[in-house]
Amino acid sequence: MEASVTPKTARGEATRRAILSAAEDVIGMRGFNDASITDITREAGCAQGTFYIYFKSKDEVFAELVVEMGRLLRHALSEATEAAPDRLSAEKEGLRGFLTFVIAHPNLYRIIQEALFVNPDAYRAYFQTFADGYREALAAADAGGEIRPGDPDVRAWMLMGIAKTLGERAVVWGDETPIDDVVEAAHDMIVNGLKR
Amino acid sequence: MEASVTPKTARGEATRRAILSAAEDVIGMRGFNDASITDITREAGCAQGTFYIYFKSKDEVFAELVVEMGRLLRHALSEATEAAPDRLSAEKEGLRGFLTFVIAHPNLYRIIQEALFVNPDAYRAYFQTFADGYREALAAADAGGEIRPGDPDVRAWMLMGIAKTLGERAVVWGDETPIDDVVEAAHDMIVNGLKR
Amino acid sequence: MEASVTPKTARGEATRRAILSAAEDVIGMRGFNDASITDITREAGCAQGTFYIYFKSKDEVFAELVVEMGRLLRHALSEATEAAPDRLSAEKEGLRGFLTFVIAHPNLYRIIQEALFVNPDAYRAYFQTFADGYREALAAADAGGEIRPGDPDVRAWMLMGIAKTLGERAVVWGDETPIDDVVEAAHDMIVNGLKR
Amino acid sequence: MEASVTPKTARGEATRRAILSAAEDVIGMRGFNDASITDITREAGCAQGTFYIYFKSKDEVFAELVVEMGRLLRHALSEATEAAPDRLSAEKEGLRGFLTFVIAHPNLYRIIQEALFVNPDAYRAYFQTFADGYREALAAADAGGEIRPGDPDVRAWMLMGIAKTLGERAVVWGDETPIDDVVEAAHDMIVNGLKR
DNA sequence: TATGAATGAGAATTCATTCAT
DNA sequence: AATGAATGAATTCTCATTCAT
Numbered sequence: 001m002e003a004s005v006t007p008k009t010a011r012g013e014a015t016r017r018a019i020l021s022a023a024e025d026v027i028g029m030r031g032f033n034d035a036s037i038t039d040i041t042r043e044a045g046c047a048q049g050t051f052y053i054y055f056k057s058k059d060e061v062f063a064e065l066v067v068e069m070g071r072l073l074r075h076a077l078s079e080a081t082e083a084a085p086d087r088l089s090a091e092k093e094g095l096r097g098f099l100t101f102v103i104a105h106p107n108l109y110r111i112i113q114e115a116l117f118v119n120p121d122a123y124r125a126y127f128q129t130f131a132d133g134y135r136e137a138l139a140a141a142d143a144g145g146e147i148r149p150g151d152p153d154v155r156a157w158m159l160m161g162i163a164k165t166l167g168e169r170a171v172v173w174g175d176e177t178p179i180d181d182v183v184e185a186a187h188d189m190i191v192n193g194l195k196r
Numbered sequence: 197m198e199a200s201v202t203p204k205t206a207r208g209e210a211t212r213r214a215i216l217s218a219a220e221d222v223i224g225m226r227g228f229n230d231a232s233i234t235d236i237t238r239e240a241g242c243a244q245g246t247f248y249i250y251f252k253s254k255d256e257v258f259a260e261l262v263v264e265m266g267r268l269l270r271h272a273l274s275e276a277t278e279a280a281p282d283r284l285s286a287e288k289e290g291l292r293g294f295l296t297f298v299i300a301h302p303n304l305y306r307i308i309q310e311a312l313f314v315n316p317d318a319y320r321a322y323f324q325t326f327a328d329g330y331r332e333a334l335a336a337a338d339a340g341g342e343i344r345p346g347d348p349d350v351r352a353w354m355l356m357g358i359a360k361t362l363g364e365r366a367v368v369w370g371d372e373t374p375i376d377d378v379v380e381a382a383h384d385m386i387v388n389g390l391k392r
Numbered sequence: 393m394e395a396s397v398t399p400k401t402a403r404g405e406a407t408r409r410a411i412l413s414a415a416e417d418v419i420g421m422r423g424f425n426d427a428s429i430t431d432i433t434r435e436a437g438c439a440q441g442t443f444y445i446y447f448k449s450k451d452e453v454f455a456e457l458v459v460e461m462g463r464l465l466r467h468a469l470s471e472a473t474e475a476a477p478d479r480l481s482a483e484k485e486g487l488r489g490f491l492t493f494v495i496a497h498p499n500l501y502r503i504i505q506e507a508l509f510v511n512p513d514a515y516r517a518y519f520q521t522f523a524d525g526y527r528e529a530l531a532a533a534d535a536g537g538e539i540r541p542g543d544p545d546v547r548a549w550m551l552m553g554i555a556k557t558l559g560e561r562a563v564v565w566g567d568e569t570p571i572d573d574v575v576e577a578a579h580d581m582i583v584n585g586l587k588r
Numbered sequence: 589m590e591a592s593v594t595p596k597t598a599r600g601e602a603t604r605r606a607i608l609s610a611a612e613d614v615i616g617m618r619g620f621n622d623a624s625i626t627d628i629t630r631e632a633g634c635a636q637g638t639f640y641i642y643f644k645s646k647d648e649v650f651a652e653l654v655v656e657m658g659r660l661l662r663h664a665l666s667e668a669t670e671a672a673p674d675r676l677s678a679e680k681e682g683l684r685g686f687l688t689f690v691i692a693h694p695n696l697y698r699i700i701q702e703a704l705f706v707n708p709d710a711y712r713a714y715f716q717t718f719a720d721g722y723r724e725a726l727a728a729a730d731a732g733g734e735i736r737p738g739d740p741d742v743r744a745w746m747l748m749g750i751a752k753t754l755g756e757r758a759v760v761w762g763d764e765t766p767i768d769d770v771v772e773a774a775h776d777m778i779v780n781g782l783k784r
Numbered sequence: 785t786a787t788g789a790a791t792g793a794g795a796a797t798t799c800a801t802t803c804a805t
Numbered sequence: 806a807a808t809g810a811a812t813g814a815a816t817t818c819t820c821a822t823t824c825a826t
Binding site for chain 4: 552558
């Protein structure tokens with residue numbers, strides 16, 4: 001009734017990690033509903049019951065996956081943009097970092113998208129965090145005279161939409177245009193759209 | 197396995213339509229997996245078995261819904277843009293038309309998004325059609341010197357991403373900024389991003 | 393609630409016959425359970441509801457089929473054996489007649505066999521009739537000194553078993569040995585087994 | 589679609605056996621179509637879902653039943669005939685063994701017969717095995733001058749037909765003539781039919 | 785006489801979750 | 806910590822049968 005334990009040994013730690021990683025693979029590929037606990041534990045190399053030692057439910061792993069992906073992505077993005085001298089180049093490097101990350105973790109896109117149906121709250125939390133950060137950055141750039149004045153919230157969503165869709169183009173459509181070319185082409189429109 | 201009949205009477209026609217419409221509502225609200233056939237037929241006011249007279253399976257209604265939504269949206273968009281004198285204003289009116297449509301059919305966004313998991317082929321067909329149309333329009337505008345030169349395919353996906361995400365902001369996030377304000381703000385970035 | 397009508401017009405008569413014949417084909421091929429009323433009426437070229445004008449239920453057609461096949465087979469057998477001068481040649485011609493009939497009506501074998509599961513009473517009635525006739529004929533031949541003395545009931549079942557199985561060998565196994573060769577080979581054993 | 593596991597513990601082993609045995613009883617009595625999984629698991633004393641741990645489908649248990657019955661029967665027959673000095677007495681003891689077995693396992697007859705409709709391949713495999721063995725034995729006896737020359741395949745089917753039908757007479761018709769009397773009466777005809 | 789739409793009980797199957805070992 | 810057997814509710818789909826037209 002109240003499982004979900006924090007591992008106390010290295011072995012337990014490893015098992016938990018194996019299950020989480022298997023869940024990412026299996027749910028990412030088959031989708032939440034078609035991914036059974038059996039599929040996940042088979043992939044993780046343990047018995048069905050073991051799953052419930054570390055996770056309360058199927059929904060719980062999913063939620064944890066969403067949170068973890070958010071963490072990983074935020075990390076990737078801040079690394080990608082930390083050296084950027086201004087907002088517009090941060091925009092460029094952020095897009096490059098995002099596409100690189102998404103292509104390296106193709107299951108990300110699917111899991112995040114599916115969260116809208118499986119766990120709307122997690123979905124909202126995930127995007128809200130990005131939207132907020134984006135909006136603040138744009139508002140600051142606006143205030144600092146770096147970019148044309150304009151509604152920072154609408155712009156934040158537009159830029160997220162651009163990134164998301166270009167990521168999907170690569171991951172779902174299998175488009176193989178080199179990342180740098182896509183970034184170049186996209187940034188041309190973005191920079192002109194935003195610069196003073 | 198072999199049902200799915202074309203209604204031969206007005207009564208049958210009406211029943212089929214009632215089921216399709218109920219499916220749109222119920223699947224749109226609860227999501228594909230949580231929408232049971234019982235839910236759908238209860239909403240449609242008929243018995244469970246009746247569903248299978250007109251649809252081979254739950255997947256089949258879903259696919260039909262995706263196709264129908266594509267049809268409706270294409271119609272709405274061509275109406276919205278037909279009077280536009282040039283590409284950039286077509287862009288503006290298209291965005292306005294899209295947001296108007298999506299807000300009027302909030303289930304659209306969910307059903308289309310969920311198609312990625314439920315019926316990837318239908319999802320691909322749906323977006324491919326829009327992407328192709330978009331790309332051609334942008335390529336023509338480029339060739340005609342209406343806009344800055346640039347990769348029409350990347351731009352097509354960017355513009356679709358912008359529209360999709362702004363639609364989601366309204367439908368999923370319940371943002372109530374008036375459409376015209378959103379369009380104005382978004383179009384500022386788009387027009388500057390694309391104009392010569 | 394109480395359908396099953398005797399046709400009053402030539403048209404009705406024809407429809408009823410079409411359904412019965414379609415039922416023979418469809419049930420014979422797919423088996424009783426996999427043969428749906430829809431299959432039968434589609435084959436008969438009428439609407440589902442029409443079935444219930446002439447037959448009370450699916451079981452009823454089946455029963456009628458069994459009875460009719462018994463009638464046809466009895467007719468075929470008595471024609472085949474009427475010219476036989478004695479029991480042993482009646483045995484031979486009866487076997488030939490049986491195999492000929494079964495090969496011409498391959499659905500017979502299946503329907504009769506399936507009757508054991510679908511309608512055991514009809515199955516019993518069918519075989520009882522043949523068993524009784526056979527037993528009487530053998531008892532008479534025994535009494536008349538035509539054959540070796542012996543239990544006529546056991547012999548009746550043995551001879552029915554021989555015929556049934558050779559019929560199955562042709563119909564189910566698709567064995568194509570000419571009927572006359574089979575009859576010759578079988579009769580050698582039968583005649584020696586029974587003659588004084 | 590992907591279950592069907594080999595038990596890994598004694599408990600699992602016992603459960604699997606209980607289900608298989610319940611399936612034999614229930615299917616044998618009610619027939620394949622009228623025997624529901626619920627009936628089977630109720631009889632086996634476990635939950636519905638447990639069935640699918642050990643068997644992929646209702647068809648799968650049925651097939652396994654057919655195979656197992658073949659194994660049991662072959663075993664019973666070879667035990668019954670192993671001491672027989674020649675073909676004709678093997679014939680006699682084989683028939684006695686068969687009737688004894690069938691009366692002890694009355695569900696055998698029904699399940700095997702129903703296989704023609706439920707799983708024709710299993711049915712064919714079952715009879716083919718017996719027919720082949722029979723034919724070889726008769727051919728050898730013929731070659732060794734033990735019996736009258738004659739087509740061994742036709743004879744094999746005749747003898748199978750005799751046994752099958754006499755078995756049916758006991759099991760389906762409830763005939764209670766003592767086995768030995770039936771064997772005596774039948775063997776009289778068989779031995780005269782086959783001896784030189 | 786014929787149609788075909790509608791019904792709803794019933795069946796097989798799946799799967800997240802629990803629990804004894 | 807791990808196992809894997811067991812559960813049973815839930816779901817999709819089928820089909821004989823009824824009924825209004």
